[in-house]
Amino acid sequence: MNPCCGDGGEAPxxxxxxxxxxxxxxxxxxxxxxxDVAANVRVAQRWVEVAADRGARLVVLPETWVFKGDxxxxxxxxxxxxxxxxxxxxxxxxxxxxxxxxxxxxEPASGGLVHNTSALFDPAGRLRAVYRKIHLFDATTxxxxxxxxxxxAPGAAIVTADxxxxxxxRVRLGLTICYDLRFPGLYSSLALRGxxxxxxxxxFTAQTGAAHWEVLLRARAIENGCxxxxxxxxxxxxPGRDCYGNSMIVDPWGVVLARLVGGVGVCxxxxxxxxxxxxxxTIPSLEHRRADLYGH
Numbered sequence: 001m002n003p004c005c006g007d008g009g010e011a012p013x014x015x016x017x018x019x020x021x022x023x024x025x026x027x028x029x030x031x032x033x034x035x036d037v038a039a040n041v042r043v044a045q046r047w048v049e050v051a052a053d054r055g056a057r058l059v060v061l062p063e064t065w066v067f068k069g070d071x072x073x074x075x076x077x078x079x080x081x082x083x084x085x086x087x088x089x090x091x092x093x094x095x096x097x098x099x100x101x102x103x104x105x106x107e108p109a110s111g112g113l114v115h116n117t118s119a120l121f122d123p124a125g126r127l128r129a130v131y132r133k134i135h136l137f138d139a140t141t142x143x144x145x146x147x148x149x150x151x152x153a154p155g156a157a158i159v160t161a162d163x164x165x166x167x168x169x170r171v172r173l174g175l176t177i178c179y180d181l182r183f184p185g186l187y188s189s190l191a192l193r194g195x196x197x198x199x200x201x202x203x204f205t206a207q208t209g210a211a212h213w214e215v216l217l218r219a220r221a222i223e224n225g226c227x228x229x230x231x232x233x234x235x236x237x238x239p240g241r242d243c244y245g246n247s248m249i250v251d252p253w254g255v256v257l258a259r260l261v262g263g264v265g266v267c268x269x270x271x272x273x274x275x276x277x278x279x280x281x282t283i284p285s286l287e288h289r290r291a292d293l294y295g296h
Contacts, residue, residue, distance in 0.1 A: 022169040024197070024271045026058045027051035028231035028247040029103075030260045033062070033203075035069030035237075037077055041085050045092050047266055052096035054268045057166050059093065060231050061103030062247070063178045063203040064116070068237040074114060074151050078106040081119035081130045094125030099163045103201040103231065104133065104177050106152075113153040118175055118201060120161050129161035131175035135183055141207050144240050148179075158186065160193045171196055171273065174226070178202040181216045181230075184223060185295070191224035191286060196276050198226045203233040209244025218254040225252045225280040227271045234262060252279035 029047045033040050044065055051059040066085040067077040079085060086102045093100035100121040107117040116133035132155025136148040159175045174190030174197070181200055190198060198220055204213050209232070221228040227250065234245030248259040249269040257269035280286065 022165050022167065022273045024058060024163070024165045024171050024273065025054075025056050025268065026060065026197070026227075026229050026249060026271060027054065027056035027266050027268045028229060028249060028258070028260065029059060029061045029065075029266055030231055030234050030245055030247040030264055031062050031065055032235040032243075032264050033065055033068040033233060033237060035067060035073055037067055037085060040066055041088050043264065044089055047264070048089060048092045048098070048100065049096065051266050051268065052093075052098050054266065056098060056268055058099040058101065058163055058229075060101040060199055060201060060229050061089075062231040062233045063104045063201045064106070064233070065103040065201075066105045068203070068233070070238070071151050074106050075112065078108045078114045080107040081105065081117050082127055083107075086119055086121070090121040090125040090127075093121055094123065097123045099123060101173070101175075101199055101201065107132070109153040111153070114151060115155060116148075116152050116177060117155075118177055118199075120163075120173070120175070122163075129159055129175065131155065131159040131177070132157070133177040133180065134158075134186065135179045137179040139208075141205065143207055144205070146205075158189050158193070160190060160195050165273075169273065171271075174198045176200050178204060181220065182212075184220065187220045187224055187226075188286070188289070191226055195224075196226055196273065197271065198224065198228045200228060200230040202230060204244045206242035206244045209246065213244055213246055214248070214256070217248060217250050218256070221250040221252055222254040223285065225276055225283070225286065227251055227276070234264065252276050 120129040174195030233243035258267040260267040
């Protein structure tokens with residue numbers, strides 16, 4: 001059909017592929033988040049329902065799904081991984097019996113800053129994992145200057161988390177956010193910790209997205225023999241600030257299984273877990289690393 005435990009060390013290579021015949025159906029929710037928190041929550045709840053109607057077992061939202069606006073609003077609306085917005089969404093996921101990776105929200109941090117924080121909820125609505133964005137987007141394009149570090153404090157932990165398929169098979173997710181995508185060492189570290197599905201909730205800009213988004217997603221999938229699930233924001237959220245859309249799901253060979261180009265909505269794909277072991281057996285690049293020379 002075209003329609004991801006805590007931090008740990010390296011998993012033994014060769015035992016991190018999927019079991020034959022087991023499938024995880026995942027959904028990416030693509031949003032055009034603005035500065036109205038209540039409206040954003042209602043939109044997200046609706047699309048989680050749609051994803052569940054389409055049979056998704058894991059639903060992944062984009063980065064900063066609750067609020068996109070100015071710096072003052074970022075601090076004022078910060079609420080953390082178990083705040084009211086995530087809880088409202090987790091309640092829908094619990095009622096529908098699905099895993100929910102709630103993209104990211106702003107979480108209060110010290111010094112007047114916030115964290116950019118992703119939270120995973122299980123099908124009972126319980127918080128199972130928290131990841132705080134490590135790499136902050138300080139960049140200048142031809143259309144805008146971005147200084148994420150002026151409001152956001154970086155995270156300091158690599159995080160994996162286990163979900164399960166509808167028939168109870170464990171699947172390990174690697175949690176990342178947006179700009180993290182440009183740092184391949186993080187993804188190899190996740191794969192070496194047993195990650196099978198790399199999650200990349202994002203608000204990738206329109207300009208950088210057109211040039212780099214698909215290339216980077218497919219590269220991370222190919223390099224690590226992992227599925228990649230990457231919901232993105234779409235459209236304008238502040239004057240001159242546009243996101244690229246093109247949420248997509250990529251298989252371990254780099255094949256795009258599902259994509260939502262423009263507009264708000266959902267794309268869904270079935271992840272055949274056996275494909276991970278097949279690809280890693282064909283090109284066992286994780287086993288061929290020269291960590292003695294260059295680390296990950």
